[in-house]
Amino acid sequence: MNAPLKPDAFSVAAEIAQAAEPIIRFEKVGKVFAGRRGQKPVTALEGIDLDVPRGAIVGVIGRSGAGKSTLIRLVNGLERASSGRILIEDEDVTGLTEAGWRTRRRATGMIFQHFNLLSSRTVFDNVALPLEIGGTPKAEIAGRVEKLLDLVGLADKRERYPAELSGGQKQRVGIARALATDPKVLLCDEATSALDPETTQSILALLKQVNRELGVTILLITHEIPVIKEICDRVAVIEGGRIVEEGETFEVFTRPQHPTTARFVEAVTGVELPAHLEGQLRETPQAGGSTVLRITFSGANATAPVISRLSATVGIDINILAGRIDAIAGKPFGSLLVAIPAGEPGVGAVLGALKGLELKAEVIGHVA
Template sequence: MNAPLKADAFGVGAQPIPVADPIIRFEQVGKSYPGRRGQNAVTALSGIDLTVPKGAIVGVIGRSGAGKSTLIRLVNGLERATAGRILIEGEDVTGLTEAGWRARRRQTGMIFQHFNLLSSRTVFDNVALPLEIAGAPKAEIESQVTRLLELVGLADKRERYPAELSGGQKQRVGIARALATEPKVLLCDEATSALDPETTQSILALLRKVNRELGITILLITHEIPVIKEICDRVAVIEDGRIVEEGDVFSVLTRPQHPTTARFVEAVTGVELPAYLADRIRTQARPGDETVLRITFTGENATAPVISRLSSTIGVDVNILAGRIDAIAGRPFGSLLVSVPTQEPELAAVLGALKTLELKAEVIGYVS
């Protein structure tokens, strides 16, 4: 089995990353389903090693069928592992009885893609449901639900029914309900996939608030890389039931080591060729052509006047074609398309200077 690739603190190489104080740990976890009518068993997960640090937001990203939903359902006992161990707060939950899982689930909240609210109950009663099941006194339920509705911004909607709410408001009810029993871990199953972009941003901001203010560890699964980029501290990329890359979000997204990761992150870290340029670019240089480079900026270099310094230092004209500066995990990240002379020694001087500045440069093609 190939181990998942892990970027170091600078996003280079494949070094192991120590993770202190884990709250969830997968150790060589596998999950298989019996085959139908004599067919071979179906393997959903294989050799999963993953650590979720206490207080972190960890995302698992993968395409449909990659195994991410199975992975998250193992954490609250909705699925049972067929190999390996899962430890939660140091307890091996792999062999828990159903009674044991009921106790464990009170420490684990879950929010869903399609909200899963009860249409016949008000907002207040939907949030109160886990507390009622746990046998909490009415005074405690009133106090806890009122506090949570204020937290999620729905204090004025307590007597409304789900049909009267927007999608974002329904998800806020789902978050409040998941927090009702004061869990230590919040599981998010594609929590923003059914929402529009603006509402998605507001829900992600709320999840970050829950994480920071309440200290709740969040494990989320998604197929949307902007979700990972926006709020996660760490990320694991899953493909065909195996984790192919994992590490801190900034390192993984700015220096992906696996082709699957690179395909995911291209949309949020790259700069598309302008239409006028895409039609003209060639893979082989002709006399007089300019070389088109994609330059990646990270850390302090993302906002520093690197191009002007480059031009003044080596005396080569650098033409800016397109660019963007963004933030990943709260740290600046930039990508720039430029054209520079193809002839030597100018091109060698440019590439050498970029290397000295510890900037990644990729040759995209050539234009006249």
């Protein structure tokens, strides 16, 4: 069990009420890479407007080549914007010199997909490295590293080398190292992509703990929609170098407005029709058959006995074909596929009753 940090161990972020205040702001940011060997320049980002609220966990999701890696590299100066402005704590960092970026990076930690640990240094020494580079006295380094190793659950691995650790343990070392300089922002570059599902869950739980106990703002990029669902307060969907949708994770997942977003979230919010019925689905009602509806639930309705109440209200037998109840950003969300007798007035009565209950419902087809 990871022990909580003592209040005086690290500076804790401001009150939760400040969460709406952006600690990072992108204003019309663009990034163009010069073409190689006479080829045309490549536009990686264009017109990026994005706020990262202080104390929040914000995810940026997109497929390979969408521009998400370039975006996160702009935040720590590994890349420079071609246009627009990037503000961190109200400081315009767009034109910072390398010396200015060295100062700024002390307030920004970063963890990587492939850990980036030094194989010749122990766990303790890997975590201590940023402090040594920054000139922190040895006496202070020891105390700080010990607290961090306790936080990430590796106090008993302090003298081990990276080759002796599992992938999850290596990433925990990476997180401890990123927190060594007491950053206000933690950047995560596909931090769980190299991990198995169970280890991913433990790392996400640790990141939530870091956010909650230390008040560290987290900006992460990923192509894994379950990561966004599990950990992020807000999400931005990037495609072709542009943000195509952005908002609170629950709202974006349950009411996607852009086709790219809808394709991403279908895997974690939808429910598949049983295989034996999928081939029978038709666009028009079948005589004596059934109409198949998809009903989505959120909030209190996600766990309420809506179907039994609905059946009693409209007086129609409702057959549940498949369903799932999950949590998105900590809020319950459910999806059901049901079959009801085809034809009016039954279908109309059910759809009307569902609308009255403020539930989303759609006809996805008909079966004989």
